[in-house]
Amino acid sequence: MLRPMNEAPAATGDVMERTSVANSEGQRLGEQLRMLQDGKGRLLYLGDSASLSYLDTIRRLVESTIGPCNFTNDVHKGKLVEGSISTGLTPTYVLPDKEAADFLLESFFSNTVGTILIFDREAFTQEVQSIYDNPLQTKQSRLSILNLVFAVGLQLMTSSDVSSPHGRQILERLDGGSVSRAEMFYVNATHLNDPVSGFEDGDITSIQALLLVTVFMLTVAKRNAAWAYLGMAIRSAYALGLHRKRSDFSFTAPEQRVRRNVWRSLYVMDCFLSAMLGRPNGIHCRDATDSLAAGSDSGDLWTSSDVTLELASISASVRASCLVGDILSNIYADRKISTELAHAISNKFQACKDSLPTFLHWQNIDLPDEDPKATLAQLHVNLNYFHGIILLTRPFLLQRVSDEIRALRETDGGLLSRQTHELPETDSAKSAPFQAACVRSALYTINAVQAALLKRALPRRDPFVIYWLFTAALIICTNGFCAVYHDIDNKHAMYTALNLHRHFGEVDPLARRFLDILIAFSEAIEQDTIPCAVPTGSKSKQEAIFSALFGAMHYGAKPGYVDDSAQPQTGGSRGANDLSRNQPGGIGFQSEMGQGNGQQIPLEPDSPHVSPPDYSLDFDAFLMNVTQDPYQQDLWTPLYGITDTS
Known part of the structure; x- marks a missing residue:
């Protein structure tokens, strides 16, 4: 007491x-x-x-x-209570049609706003277009990333109230019947380039993949698995120096923005899972504040009128997560x-x-x-x-x-x-x-x-x-x-x-x-x-x-x-x-x-x-x-x- x-x-x-x-x-x-x-x-x-x-x-x-x-x-x-993913699914490696792909991309970016921001949306959209233009020339690691984005986007959208008839038609096309199409996207991704198997040689792409797997695991109620995948992503991020701003100077400006936002996303996810499971943070609050407190791309974040909603949201979530941490x-x-x-x-x-x-x-x-x-x-x-x-x-x-x-x-x-009980002070x-x-x-x-x-x-x-x-x-x-x-x-x-x-x-x-x-x-x-x-x-x-x-x-x-x-009383009372x-x-x-x-x-x-x-x-x-x-x-x-x- x-x-x-x-x-x-x-x-x-x-x-x-x-x-x-x-x-x-x-x-x-x-x-x-x-x-x-x-x-x-x-x-x-x-x-x-x-x-x-x-x-x-x-x-x-x-x-x-x-x-x-x-x-x-x-x-x-x-x-x-832990969910499960169907075992024995055979990967198809088939991408959805471009219209469905755009629908899933929109679902992903809209439904994860304020929780993760690991891509430059404009650059990623252009990359998706190039993948559909020439899929045979695409690296398997990037195809894996795309399938994970589809998996998360579809999982968050499935069974939701889609207002437009056009959106409902797309979801009907994506319906896999007895097989969850979101799980199939996930299986395709892990067979194309399993982020766990390449963990030792991981780069920023593998960290993005592990973060996507973490979110997907949360959507299927596999909380402990999400915790494990996030831990791997955090270790890789430390190895690549994402926790230090000075290490960003070796990269181009677009690469710096991606690295910084990936680190922000890692910290938001780390605080969420640590609070939910009552386990220690993977990212020390000192490292979080050093890299997150003031980024060159967010110095005018709170007054700039042209800042994106995604960046403003993830930065605000980082501030709230710092309090949780x-x-x-x-x-x-x-x-x-x-x-x-x-x-x-x-x-x-x-x-x-x-x-x-x-x-x-x-x-x-x-x-x-x-x-x-x-x-x-x-x-x-x-x-x-x-x-x-x-x-x-x-x-x-x-x-x-x-x-x-x-x-x-x-x-x-x-x-x-x-009725007569009184609490002493x-x-x-x-x-x-x-x-x-x-x-x-x-x-x-x-x-x-x-x-x-x-x-x-x-x-x-x-x-x-x-x-x-x-x-x-x-x-x-x-x-x-x-x-x-x-x-x-x-x-x-x-x-x-x-x-x-x-x-x-x-x-x-x-x-x-x-x-x-x-x-x-x-x-x-x-x-x-x-x-x-x-x-x-x-x-x-x-x-x-x-x-x-x-x-x-x-x-x-x-x-x-x-x-x-x-x-303050401004009128009559309410019963x-x-x-x-x-x-x-x-x-x-x-x-x-x-x-x-x-x-x-x-x-x-x-x-x-x-x-x-x-x-x-x-x-x-x-x-x-x-x-x-x-x-x-x-x-x-x-x-x-x-x-x-x-």
């Missing part, structure tokens, strides 16, 4: 007597049991930042409160966080937000008649940003829920009426602004995805959006179980999140698995919830944090609207149960977010708007006694790293 850094956790009775024994064994078991079984029977490690690790802890908290249920007794919770290295790697550190990182979020180009602001997602590609760019950039906020603030939220459960159980053994209550920010960031994530879906700009198999959405949905469900933050329509936000997962789950196996988890969680919430007292402190602390992380926002009538009580203005497709995001003026609201540790800096949360020392499992009765259990995540 939050406590002065030099204060030991309190314990009484035989809990204290067993602490020394349980600590050594518990730490050892925690490391052994934080493993999930894949389809081949292997045990794979997941760390603290993974949403599945958070899910496991929430399951135990729920079980300690309401007992066993479908949510806590999930038979698949010890397994990691900072959190992973300074919080999750050390397994501890303090309010002082959280405030310091919040200032970095504010700087990132203020530097964002106006056309990438997330409120624009809800504007009508926006280019779908621009909408997806806004979505990728800002969901990455919101996910960073969740990673920063989630430990405080989890600790608050644990404190509420412990307080309830310790009050007359839990027999006191829940604890260390976790002092971090309430960060807990609220966690829920608010999750709400904005869900609303942004909903807005993009309503504009028909969202592919159904986007692995980035699906994971970020699931992370946010878990936070919203947690707030439904223990209402830490009251200023939103949490029930409607949960409803929206479930519908979004249901939409993705029609074609994506990972989204289906996430949907099953969320449905079980919502059913558990219907059985019982934990009362949570509203913090008695001034709202000025919360407003300062919100201003730093989100800007001065006024939120319109969207699913999970912010209650009027949290906004808590009035959902007539809270339907999908309603009024969008309205904001007074700063337009890049660079003016930051200082959040210094000694500010009256922050809690005392001498309180910290140690992931290992933060212990709880909430489980009612017979084998763990009255034992202190580490909050993170508990067995059987799912």
Whole structure:
């Protein structure tokens, strides 16, 4: 729990007597049991930042409160859902017709905007034209790259809502019947030039190929394979000096741009996979900032009017990923966080937000008649940003829920009426602004995805959006179980999140698995919830944090609207149960977010708007006694790293 850094956790009775024994064994078991079984029977490690690790802890908290249920007794919770690629496919080496090729190229560049940028689009389009003009003179490595681009482009487009009849006709031509055409493109690519077999002699082309394979593996829910391929790409990039700007001087200007953007893409993917799997970054943040902080092609990025959407998006994603990398290295790697550190990182979020180009602001997602590609760019950039906020603030939220459960159980053994339960001011209550920010960031994530879906700009198999959405949905469900933050329509936000997962789950196996988890969680919430007292402190602390992380926002009538009580009153009040203005497709995001003026609201540790800096949360020392499992009765259990995540 939050406590002065030099204060030991309190314990009484035989809990204290067993602490020394349980600590050594518990730490050892925690490391052994934080493993999930894949389809081949292997045990794979997941760390603290993974949403599945958070899910496991929430399951135990729920079980300690309401007992066993479908949510806590999930038979698949010890397994990691991994997709598969058809084996035994015979490569055809046949390219699609040129019209279909152009369609797949457009799908690739549009649906990966803001996540990877590894080609100069104009140069690559010309290369594709030359390949179709004279395929026999094309190197196999470039044919392999083209097939991988086709595979990713088709995988992201398949089963999506293609608005044009012409596009639907092309997809029908690409339909391979019982054989996935996207998988066939992938098989063709690996037979033409397997990037793994040529790993020792890899060049920039092999790194591009490995990045494409990484994205393809994510689209088919092979997360561990994606992690492995990305690791190979990162090692090759280090060998070629992509992490040092000075090494670019040996290349032409176009080659320098490609090298720099490939390195940016590697870092975005590295931070995404490291956060998703809870594993160490492959790229050190020092190397990232040295090469990414200021590129010669992006010095005027935030003011230039002729900058491409692709470059602006990947650069903004890099900035958001730098925040995620900072959190992973300074919080999750050390397994501890303090309010002082959280405030310091919040200032970095504010700087990132203020530097964002106006056309990438997330409120624009809800504007009508926006280019779908621009909408997806806004979505990728800002969901990455919101996910960073969740990673920063989630430990405080989890600790608050644990404190509420412990307080309830310790009050007359839990027999006191829940209507009269009051939470004494604890260390976790002092971090309430960060807990609220966690829920608010999750709400904005869900609303942004909903807005993009309503504009028909969202592919159904986007692995980035699906994971970020699931992370946010878990936070919203947690707030439904223990209402830490009251200023939103949490029930409607949960409803929206479930519908979004249901939409993705029609074609994506990972989204289906996430949907099953969320449905079980919502059913558990219907059985019982934990009362949570509203913090008695001034709202000025919360407003300062919100201003730093989100800007001065006024939120319109969207699913999970912010209650009027949290906004300046300009008229009559709105009933808590009035959902007539809270339907999908309603009024969008309205904001007074700063337009890049660079003016930051200082959040210094000694500010009256922050809690005392001498309180910290140690992931290992933060212990709880909430489980009612017979084998763990009255034992202190580490909050993170508990067995059987799912």
